Amino acid sequence: MFTRLKKHVSFRHVVQSLFAIIVMYIGITFVIFINQVAGNSLTKLSRPAGVEGFLPISALVGLKAWIATGNFDPIHPAGLVILLTAIIVSLFLKRSFCSWICPIGTLSEGLAKIGKVVFGRNYTITKGLDYFLRSLKYLILVFFVTIIFFGMSGADAAAFVQTPYNMVSDIQMLRFFQHLSVFGITVIGLLVLLSLLYENFWCRYLCPYGGLLGLVSLLSPFKVTRNQTTCIQCGRCTKSCPSQILVEQAERVWSPECTGCLNCVQQCPVKNTLTFTVSKRQRRSLSPRSIAIGLLVMWTLFIAIAKWTGHWETSMTMEMYRALFTR
The missing domain is CATH 3.30.70.20 (Alpha-Beta Plaits)
Known part of the structure; x- marks a missing residue:
């Protein structure tokens, strides 16, 4: 029985499942925290810093501000730590963040498997169109990098980090998904359908985060x-x-x-x-087991260092959240 189970469950799937559970816990905890901010809950839970992993643009601005001014982002420090950790992982273990850790990557992979069951296969895109579509994520990456790293001064980036808009960008992200417009539902529905038909559609063609990590991974020795x-x-x-x-x-x-x-x-x-x-x-x-252990050790180590040095939890207080929430 154990041998049969081992054939179907790989070390990668175990790591993916672990991070998926962590992300679900973060999401549920964050919703409860926002209810506390709104005064709709008597529970007392701290804001989960890991939610900042879903604020990649804020993390890029924070990175620009840190490089230019030497000041680590005090508003969304965990977002910057997660970005830096993903980059460091890619320097050593290729784009393993995408296939072992990223919850969107795990979801995309799961949709492709469902697509195989429903449609009997995953479809492929013709070579010429595939090259063009693959370039889209790099074009999106260039757009953001140009605006943030060349269009903003260090002072501008540092000032943006402290704006009310950035301070509650995590709340805005949650509100976006809680109150999806018809356009939002249509776009997400289309992406889900394409992910069912074409394996890893979002990751392969549209994710600028994956594009960045892919370019960094060219330097990986493995x-x-x-x-x-x-x-x-x-x-x-x-x-x-x-x-x-x-x-x-x-x-x-x-x-x-x-x-x-x-x-x-x-x-x-x-x-x-x-x-x-x-x-x-x-x-x-390197075996799958070695990569699994390496990834878990690296993520645990970098987060532990961030917490120990005070670069994990936001400097924002509950009072600040409530004041901005009412606005």
Whole structure:
């Protein structure tokens, strides 16, 4: 029974499930906290700092302000810590944040699996259109980076961090989803449908966060490596790749689209033909278990350091939240 369970549950799925549970806890706790702010609840729960992981634009502005002024964002410090941790992880373990941790990535993956059941398959987009669509997330990334890092001075970024708009951006995000307009429902519904039909549609074509981490991951020493001598060209690696990378044709997978999910490595029928290594000559490969442990240790360590140094919890008080909430 244990062997049968092991075949269906991978280390990656365990890590994904763990972070999905954490995100759900953060969401529920944040809703309760906002009810406290509004005076509709007598419970006393602290604001979960992890909610700032859903404020990537604020984190980018905070990063700009920190680089320019040396002052770490006091309003949404956890958002900046999460962004920096995701970048550091990508420097070492490719875009593993996307395939192992990101709740949107987990949701997108789940929708693709449902799509396979409902429609019998996931569809693919023609090569030319695929290249064009993939460029969209980089264009969105360039747009935000240009505006924030080149269009704003350090003083402007630091001032934005302290604006009432930024202070309650987490509340605005919650209100957006609680009171979706017809347009919002239509856009989200369309994205869900496309994710059912096309595997990882949002992550592959539209997520600027993934685009940033993909570019950073080019510097990662670890890459999927193929032993050309023992490869039998069965094509199972390419077929299993959610990013549609032609793994069977590559000696080393350099593509920024590689998320380090290791689907290809696990699907390869010939032992040690596909490995996640530092170089072609190195025999020792990182296993899924090693990556799972590494990711959990890194995230726990960086959050612990942030808490210890006072760079995790917001400086905003309940009184400040209530004053801004009424406005």
